[in-house]
Amino acid sequence: MKKKVNTIFIIILILFILPFYVFFITSQNDSSILENRTLVKHEMFNLGKFWNSEYQSNLESALGDQMLLQEPIKKRLLITRQKMVAFLNKIIFSFSNNSKKYYVAIGNDMYVLNEDDYIISKPKFSNINKKSFAFFNNINLEDKYLYYIESDSSVNFVLNNSGKYYNYISSNLNVKASDKLSVPNYNTYKNYYYKTDHHWNRNAHYKAYLSIAKLLKYQPIIKDIGDKEYNVFFNGSKARSSARFDINEKFKVNVYNDYKKGTIYINGEEGSYGDKKKYDLGKYENEYLTNHYGLYYGGDYPEIVFDLKDDSKENLLIISNSYSNPINELIASSFNKTFILDLRSYDSIDLNKYIEDNKINKVLILGDIRLFGDSYFSRIKLK
Template sequence: MIQRLEKARKWMLIILFFAFIFTVFFYLTVSADIEVSDVEKRELAQNPDLSIENVSNGEYMDDFESYFLDQFPGRNIWLKSYLQYQQMTNKTYIFDYYVSDSNWIIPKPSYSKPSTHIDKAVDNLNQFATTMKDEGKEVYFASLPHKVNTIDILPSYIEEGTGIEKKDYFFSKFNQKSIPTVDVGKEFKEEYTDDELKERYFKTDHHWNMFGAFEGYQKVADLLSENSTYYTNMNEDESDYELKCYNDKQFIGSYNNQLYLTVDTTGEKICHMLPKDNLFDSYQITWNGKERTFKQVYGTDIFRDNNPIDFGGLYMNNTAEITIENPAVQEESRLLILKDSYANPIAFHIAQHFSNTTVYDIRYNDDQILTEYMADKDFDVVLFLYNDAMLQGESFRFSTPMED
């Protein structure tokens, strides 16, 4: 009797296994493949081509494994359940993120030391700045404080990362004597307590919020006003602005997105700081060659009444090129901003002080070299707005492709 029950159980397991395989195969066959994961911000593997060549060289099975994992039925539900299980077991890192008791999210620290990649980046920067100055252009560098180098969230038993060490190394090689600069992160650290610093960042995203960004803008404006002959005073005092917060909106933080939105976002400060004279609305804006209004480029999730919203929809999405003509500045002054996403909340604020501003992201212009792009332009001022965790890579590709 016992042997019969054991045999029946084995057959039942075999039947269930093949039923599962058949169900998954049927699902993959009849359902449309998902092309992009909104959570992971990446393209998902698609059904590989079945050919004799791909099967014989082993590529088909490798590609099919990736396809199976990416298109598995209920994949997001399974992953989210796994994340919630990890949270219940009090793991220090969940998908390489630390989540504090108050729902602050920070990635696992980097412990790598300064490398030749930083040397190459800063050498390129120094050479580029020298060339620009020889051509009569003003060059400025603003180091913007990334969350990982500014906020102290990790528990004491976790070793501190090397982000500040790498930034200090970068600046030790950087020609600050000939390039006026502001280290916003250093000034933040000197001026504010840890709790005050937290007021200036999103809990569940890797960026600063409007409070941190606006203070960063003011420090960049001070750098320009003290040094640039092209800078025009416009809306420099905080009293010239109106703070608008959107408490009815739900925020999707980039770190939380990686954790499948398992972290509570209550308390995120979703705000704009806009000039009371509505100057931004008078800008003539060209977005990748197409004319746009201010509200078609900035705060699109807010002005379209979308909910929930993310950092790009709250401020501005990354893009290759934006030009801004400012009718309020009469004397011609042409600014080129080279930036990363930390500049997105404040690029339009800086544009107040120049008649023409071009916002250019090297990462989204991999088909052209910056110096070639600038050859037929007539910029007066070049301003770098780079966060202090981005000290190497393609953003420092100015005249030739970066070497590996």
């Protein structure tokens, strides 16, 4: 009996291991929807890379990334782990003071407040790189403005310290005027942000559009005349980080009056921005973890230009990250030319020259706390 069991044991092990060699024969997978990244592929042996241990790292990553069915297995495992942690949270909560608010970790640097279903981050002062202030202060144009977006990355909802980072940033920036999207408490946060994404929602960016108009002293012409809900769930960046695929939220947008969009240039070439028409026609991707925010409103590009060919109006430069995506077009409707730069794509840039060359009249620094951190200036060397 034992001999038979031993034979079966060895056969099962061999059968389990054999599929791992499949990818040496067949084609390798390119990317993972779950992880939103390019998968590592196995490379041929190279002595030079072996000497530097690069070949070894590559093989280790490739074996994991190219494993048969690795994506559904990972998803299922992560969900199981989440459920086990959720069960433990319930037990720990039973020891807690019910009236107190707690940041409850559901992933690495991902939290919910008590047992709520909005995934949030926790503010970290180290998110700010003080050298970014010198960079922005180096812009010589007098008509320079700051619109700061408060979010979960800059407001502690247990301590309720809204304004702390805005006060610090605005006091260090030399701008003509500044304003912020204020998130004084958690309820306001829920009104302004998606459940599982770090971006702001339609309520927040329209409010910001109106506030920016006041800040830059122009009459806003875009009116919110209703809303639209698409039959698709938006599981955003935080769902991916925390593996909480169970929190669902329908993707909802504002409906605006008609306005002039002008000619759009993406990285110098004429093009279009966002896929609003496709969504209206029902032609949107239905895969889980699809970035509807980016697809609908428009993605991040090094340079976007809106040209309304109206010389009676001023030219505007917006320095921003993905937060400006939903309101680029809205703000641009009140200017002649609007240039939007995402500095994450630049190794270096002379902004003063750019402003001069493009006859820019106003500069708007628009973003959340990340705009002043290392992730935004990952390529530009701050001095």
